[in-house]
Structures are given as C-alpha cells and as structure tokens.
Amino acid sequence: METVVGVERNDEGKFEESGFEKSSSSLSSPKLGADPVVYKLVRIEGDGRFVPATDDEIMEVGNLLADDKIEMHLVADTGQTGGCISSERTSSGIPQLENSEGLSQSENTEVDAGKSNVLLEENDPSSAPSMNDSRINQSGSVGECSNPPNELVEGQSSASADCTSLNPDFSKLKGEICLDNLSIKELHETFKATFGRETTVKDKQWLKRRIAMGLTNSCDVSTSSFLIKDNKLVNKDKEENHNSLGSDLAKAPVVRTVNDNCNDSPINRSGQMENLQVVSGERLRNSSVDDDFGAEDLNTEERAAKRVRKPTRRYIEELSEVESKEHSGKSVASAKNSGLRQISIKSNVRPFKMARMDSFGGSGVEVPYVCRVRRSRPRKNVMALMGFHPIGMSVAATLVKKAIVVHNTQPNNESGDEALKARSDPEQIQQPVTVEPEKDKQLSAVGSIDQGKNVEPKHIDPSGDTSDENVVTVPTGKGGMRRKHHRAWTLSEVTKLVEGVSRYGAGRWSEIKRLAFASYSYRTSVDLKDKWRNLLKASLAQTPQDKKINSRKHASAMPIPAAILLRVRELAEMQSQVSPNLSSGKPVTSAGRNVHETRSSGGLMEFGEVNSYKHGSEWTDRRCNPTMRGLSDGQHISPF
DNA sequence: CTTAGGG
DNA sequence: CCCTAAG
Structure with a gap:
C-alpha cells in the first residue's frame, strides 16, 4: 500500500530516531549522531559487515544493544534489523494501524536491498550457522525492540516524549534482584527499568520472565527461580549470557548455546521460522517473523492489559518452554473473541507451520487453522474458500447450533436430560490432532535446514474446530494423512x-x-x-x-x-x-x-x-x- | 439429494 | 468415517 520509497525512508528515519538513539541515550553513549551514521552505513552496505568505530560505543551500551551489535557483525539478516527497527519507527510516529503493513513493507524492502548478500550468506554452509545464531540471538532482542510500539499503543504519546521518558534505567538494575520477591508493582518498575517502558501485564510469571530475559539477555530463563545478579540468573551457569558482550559472545559456539537454550521459546521459534523461510527461498507470507513476533507481543500484551482477569494463559504457556508444547487440545468449546484472536495471531506467528501444512496435502490450499465444519457436503470446491471464511462465522454457527441442540426439547425422545448428555459426551472424547512424527520430520527437512527441534504444538485451534467435531488424523496406508472428524456415538x-x-x-x-x-x-x-x-x-x-x-x-x-x-x-x-x-x-x-x-x-x-x-x-x-x-x-x- | 456399498 | 456410484 505504501510506496517503496516511503518504506525506505522509514527505515532510515527509524535508524536515526528510534533504534539506537533511544537505547544509547540512556546509556553512556553521548554521541548519538554517530550511531545513525554507522548503522545507516551498514544498512546500505547490505552485508552489514562494515562496522565503524562505533564499536566501542556500542560496547558500552547495555545488553539490549549487544544483540544488535552482534548482528551487525555477523551481518545476519537485514530483515531482522529492519523488522526490529521498523518497529521503532512505527512507534515514533506511524499510526498503530499501519504498524503491520509498515513493518512488512519495510521488511520486504530491506530484504530486497540486501537480498543478494543475504542469500549468498545463506548458501554458504559455513556462514549459515552464524546466520542462524545471529538471527536467533537477534530475535531475542526483538522482544525489546518491539516493545516500544507497545508503549505507543498503550500510551499513545508522542515519539519524542517516549524516547525521553522510557529509556531503560539500568541504574535500578544493579546488584541482585530477586524477582520472586517482588510485587507486581515492583515488577512493573523493574520492567520499566529494564525495557524502558511500562507494562500493564499483571502476570507475575510473565513479568519475571520478561525481565529476566531482558536482564540476562537471554531467553534461557527458568521458570523456577528469578534471582538475578549482575545480569545473570544466579541459578544459571551460563557465563555466556553475561552482560559483557565480549568478543566471545559473537562467537558461534557461545551463540549456539544460547540458541539451544532458547529452543522452544516463541522467540526462538520465530527466528527459526524466518530462517527457514529465507533459506528455502520462499517467503510465504511476506510479513516477516519479526513483524509477526512484534505483533504477537503487542497483541498479547495489549490483550493482557485489557483483561486483567485473563492473563492470556495460553501465551504465557507458550512463552515458558517448560510447559509441554502439547496442549491437550481439550480447550473449552468456547471460541470467543480471545480464542479467535489468538488463532489469528498464531497463524501469523507460525508461517513455518503454514509451510508445513502447505506441503502437507500436496495441494497448496490446505487450511490449517480453519475449522472445517463440513457436515453437509460442501466438499472440495468449497474447501479452499472455507479457508477465508471468517472463522468467527463458522464458530458462531457452531455455537448457535449447539445452543439450539441443547435447548431443544427432544421431540419424541427420552428426556432433555438425555439430549444434554448426548451433547456433552462426545465433547469429552475430543482428542488433539495427531501429527505423525515422521511426517513432521520430513516436512521440516523440506526447508533444507533441519530444524532439529520440532515445531511446537501440533494442535491448533481447538476452540473452533473441536467445538463441533472431533478432528483426528488417521494414518493412511500410503503414509498420507486423512482427517477424520469423529464423534463417538452415545x-x-x-x-x-x-x-x-x-x-x-x-x-x-x-x-x-x-x-x-x-x-x-x-x-x-x-x-x-x-x-x-x-x-x-x-x-x-x-x-x-x-x-x-x-x-x-x-x-x-x-x-x-x-x-x-x-x-x-x-x-x-x-x-x-x-x-x-x-x-x-x-x-x-x-x-x-x-x-x-x-x-x-x-x-x-x-x-x-x-x-x-x-x-x-x-x-x-x-x-x-x-x-x-x-x-x-x-x-x-x-x-x- | 438420498441410498447403497466399498474402502 | 469418507468416497463414489447410482436412482
């Protein structure tokens, strides 16, 4: 929707105003002017290898910058940088609505600009890993990067004001911090001190985790203990995650450690997904993962802010990799707004999954996240279309149906009680979708880079789909998969x-x-x-x-x-x-x-x-x- | 669309 | 349960 020119401008501006200026201002770097130039340079270069004298300055910067810096060194992916920064940009002025668009646009542009380089890098096996790492590492910082927009959303204040008032205050973060002992309020303060912005999230766990991640500059945050000392999780032995972004940080091994640790965190996931996408040369949905992630973060937080009662448990679960990646799929049949929203978000956050699904059926029109409420033969033709049906509709319909059924007094039947029973019984038998592990593997491999780790929850959208039917996949002889919506007969x-x-x-x-x-x-x-x-x-x-x-x-x-x-x-x-x-x-x-x-x-x-x-x-x-x-x-x- | 039957 | 053929 916007022109390329506009986008590019965004990028530049972004670099100048938000990006580093913001971060560095709170830190010791007095020469804000230098940063923009440097980054701009890198950016223009495309490969980003060009790292001017600002190194030192950057060094001084806090952890947040560490990631970015590393990325610069590695020249991982312009897209990443772009995504991150574009977020900032957005925060500085672009209406929130345009957020996603702007992001993806700039992202795309950037990729185009540095595409050749990037691709080259990717094709080089030796450099591929580093790319990975940087990505992931970088993605870790995405959270922080994307935060500012949140602030904007929450506060709707002007960019400049934000920049000034929201700078992280690291002074408050000295010494030992035991997040476990902090109250919500304190956590909020700490959060602000850490990220330079406020949050309205009430979930302690989330806050602690977030803060811990921010302070330790790692997603390797156990859910059990949040004692942080000198930017390290005390219980953690990861020296690598230390604040001092010595040269070691930039080294592959170390980074890899981080990578491993991050394994299942959504952040990492997104990073991987993006990685996969790029490597495979197919950017499915042009919205980059950065964008998506940012969106997710934003949405989630926003949501959390709005409904204090329901702190988005789902998201929290996702965030903490400790939880199994498999939710029971049992979810309540209630497919309310929250559910729908989450679904949509999810689909955004997992282009990778989408890819998998695509190759799944061989047909490019798989509709993974859509509930297939096909009961009266809309068969194939409609299939594709269904994908774009407002999920809400089907769900709504489902609910309505249910309601009717429940309230309907059986014409010539036992009793209403029976009917009710009949209704609920099958519901309980619902099972999560099962994906054959093997298949999973194969599909993953399609990306040419073996993700190694699996792809988190198999089941999606339990709320919509499950409410009406029980969807399970049954292995076909040919190794294919067939979905079967089964409903036990009462x-x-x-x-x-x-x-x-x-x-x-x-x-x-x-x-x-x-x-x-x-x-x-x-x-x-x-x-x-x-x-x-x-x-x-x-x-x-x-x-x-x-x-x-x-x-x-x-x-x-x-x-x-x-x-x-x-x-x-x-x-x-x-x-x-x-x-x-x-x-x-x-x-x-x-x-x-x-x-x-x-x-x-x-x-x-x-x-x-x-x-x-x-x-x-x-x-x-x-x-x-x-x-x-x-x-x-x-x-x-x-x-x- | 409904039946019937095979997969 | 799904699919298809046939009325």
Whole structure:
C-alpha cells in the first residue's frame, strides 16, 4: 500500500530516531549522531559487515544493544534489523494501524536491498550457522525492540516524549534482584527499568520472565527461580549470557548455546521460522517473523492489559518452554473473541507451520487453522474458500447450533436430560490432532535446514474446530494423512437410531435423520446408515454367543447394551424378511399404523409399528415371525 | 439429494 | 468415517 520509497525512508528515519538513539541515550553513549551514521552505513552496505568505530560505543551500551551489535557483525539478516527497527519507527510516529503493513513493507524492502548478500550468506554452509545464531540471538532482542510500539499503543504519546521518558534505567538494575520477591508493582518498575517502558501485564510469571530475559539477555530463563545478579540468573551457569558482550559472545559456539537454550521459546521459534523461510527461498507470507513476533507481543500484551482477569494463559504457556508444547487440545468449546484472536495471531506467528501444512496435502490450499465444519457436503470446491471464511462465522454457527441442540426439547425422545448428555459426551472424547512424527520430520527437512527441534504444538485451534467435531488424523496406508472428524456415538444416539429404524425401517435414513435426529445436527443420514451397519454387524457377531453383555473385554468404552444389539438384530431380521413383502405389496407409507399398536410397552411399540406397516395387516405373520419373539425378548431387557 | 456399498 | 456410484 505504501510506496517503496516511503518504506525506505522509514527505515532510515527509524535508524536515526528510534533504534539506537533511544537505547544509547540512556546509556553512556553521548554521541548519538554517530550511531545513525554507522548503522545507516551498514544498512546500505547490505552485508552489514562494515562496522565503524562505533564499536566501542556500542560496547558500552547495555545488553539490549549487544544483540544488535552482534548482528551487525555477523551481518545476519537485514530483515531482522529492519523488522526490529521498523518497529521503532512505527512507534515514533506511524499510526498503530499501519504498524503491520509498515513493518512488512519495510521488511520486504530491506530484504530486497540486501537480498543478494543475504542469500549468498545463506548458501554458504559455513556462514549459515552464524546466520542462524545471529538471527536467533537477534530475535531475542526483538522482544525489546518491539516493545516500544507497545508503549505507543498503550500510551499513545508522542515519539519524542517516549524516547525521553522510557529509556531503560539500568541504574535500578544493579546488584541482585530477586524477582520472586517482588510485587507486581515492583515488577512493573523493574520492567520499566529494564525495557524502558511500562507494562500493564499483571502476570507475575510473565513479568519475571520478561525481565529476566531482558536482564540476562537471554531467553534461557527458568521458570523456577528469578534471582538475578549482575545480569545473570544466579541459578544459571551460563557465563555466556553475561552482560559483557565480549568478543566471545559473537562467537558461534557461545551463540549456539544460547540458541539451544532458547529452543522452544516463541522467540526462538520465530527466528527459526524466518530462517527457514529465507533459506528455502520462499517467503510465504511476506510479513516477516519479526513483524509477526512484534505483533504477537503487542497483541498479547495489549490483550493482557485489557483483561486483567485473563492473563492470556495460553501465551504465557507458550512463552515458558517448560510447559509441554502439547496442549491437550481439550480447550473449552468456547471460541470467543480471545480464542479467535489468538488463532489469528498464531497463524501469523507460525508461517513455518503454514509451510508445513502447505506441503502437507500436496495441494497448496490446505487450511490449517480453519475449522472445517463440513457436515453437509460442501466438499472440495468449497474447501479452499472455507479457508477465508471468517472463522468467527463458522464458530458462531457452531455455537448457535449447539445452543439450539441443547435447548431443544427432544421431540419424541427420552428426556432433555438425555439430549444434554448426548451433547456433552462426545465433547469429552475430543482428542488433539495427531501429527505423525515422521511426517513432521520430513516436512521440516523440506526447508533444507533441519530444524532439529520440532515445531511446537501440533494442535491448533481447538476452540473452533473441536467445538463441533472431533478432528483426528488417521494414518493412511500410503503414509498420507486423512482427517477424520469423529464423534463417538452415545448410547442415546444409538437408541434413537434403533428406534428410528424400527419406526421407519432401515434404509429410510433421511427420514430417520430428519425425525429422530433432528436435534443432532451432525450425523448425516449416511452416518446413521453406517452406524446401523455397524450395529448390525455387532449384533450378529454377538448374538450367536450369548445374549449377555459383558461376556468379554470390550476394550471400547461403550459396549452397547446387549438389549440394543438384540433389538437391532431383530429389526434386521424382520426387515430382511419383510422387505420382499414390502416391495411386492403396499407402499411403505404409514398404512397399517393404527393396527394393534396396543402394547404400549415402550421400545416394543416401535417395532410393532414397523411390523404393522411392513406386513400390512398381517399381524399374525409378524407374530409367528421369529423376529417377533426376539422382539418380545428385547422388550424385557430393554430399559428404553 | 438420498441410498447403497466399498474402502 | 469418507468416497463414489447410482436412482
């Protein structure tokens, strides 16, 4: 939307005003003017190797700058620098709205500018690692870099003012700091002292972690202890993470350590993702990771600020790599704004994942984060489109459906209670999406650089998708993956099905669906049919042995009461016997309905009905029919 | 669209 | 459960 020129200008300006000026001003560097020049130079060079005399000055700068500096040395990636700085720029004047755009734009521009260099670097195996490291290392600082914009968002104050008032005050950070002992307020102060901006996040853990990261200049922050001394986590032995950005810091080994430590942190992840993208030469979504990360940070914090009650637990979890990368996928069915938002954010933060998904199905139109609420055959064509459906819609629809279902009084059914049960039961069986590890690996490798570490949570968007169906992936013989939304059949459902079959006859599934399963929006007629088939099979399999239910170890949860199976069998027999009669005789319509439906015994009655119209007036036949006997039998057992 | 049947 | 063929 903006012109390239504009973007470039942004970059420059950014370098001057925000970037280092800001950081250095708080520090000892008096010559602010020098910095811009230097960076500008580097920037122009593209490879950034050109590092003027400012080295010393930079050295003096705090940890924050350390990363950047390193990056300069390594010339890792202009994109990184750009992203970071562009953020600053944004903070200095560009309306927040344009934030993302501006960022990505400048980012792109920068990449273009230094592309050749970057690519060269990448292609060089020896230099690749350093690139990596610098990236990651740098990404560590992204958080800080992206913070200023937050400030802007929060405060909406002018750039200049921000710069002056928000400078980190390292003086407050001397000596030992035990974050664990600090109150929220104190943490806030510390936070400000550390990052030069305020925060409204109330989550202690988050704050401590953030601060710790900032102070130690590392993401290697354990969640357990936050005792920081001289910019080191006391419990940590990582000398490398020390403040003094001696030459050692710039060395690969050290950096690598950091890298390893950072492993699962979102920050690192983003860095890696970006890395992968660049290396593979395909920048999927042109918004850089920096941008994304910044956005995430921003959004998250903003969110946290707004709702004190809900400190974005999800994000916090993500932040602390200690947590398993696998959330249960159990999440509540509530797909509220927060959920949606998170989803969208996530998709931004993980272009890498997107890439994977893309190659997943072979088709480029995989829609990883979209809930596939396909229940009524929108099949393939629609698939692609669905991807761009406002997720909210589907979710909303889902919710509505649910609501209806729940409140709907079952027409001719047991009780509302049953219905409710039926509703909730399947929900509990939900499982997270499972991704075959192997596949995972392979796909990762596609990036030409083996990430080594896996790609965090497998399951995404539990809120939307799961609420309506249970999505699982089942390995296909060919090694492919097939998604299967599965919903366990509850007893009541089965009962209804049987009832429906008895009432309307097997095969009239659309009817049964419409009448008996009106409330169950899922369960297509085909489903009913399939289920019936299964029931039939089961009943036939079991009957020969014993009518007793629990004769064997039904591994499966719901054994399906023998009574039902029995009845199923009866119905089946009857149906099969009757069908010829039917075809030759009278229409299946409710002809002989009114016969002797007499025995009001619940379940049996259904049967009677079927029989009646199947056989027409041939009541007697029915009686003689073995089926009938079975039926009566079932009647006794059947609790329904 | 609904059924039926195979995968 | 998914897919497809057929009415």
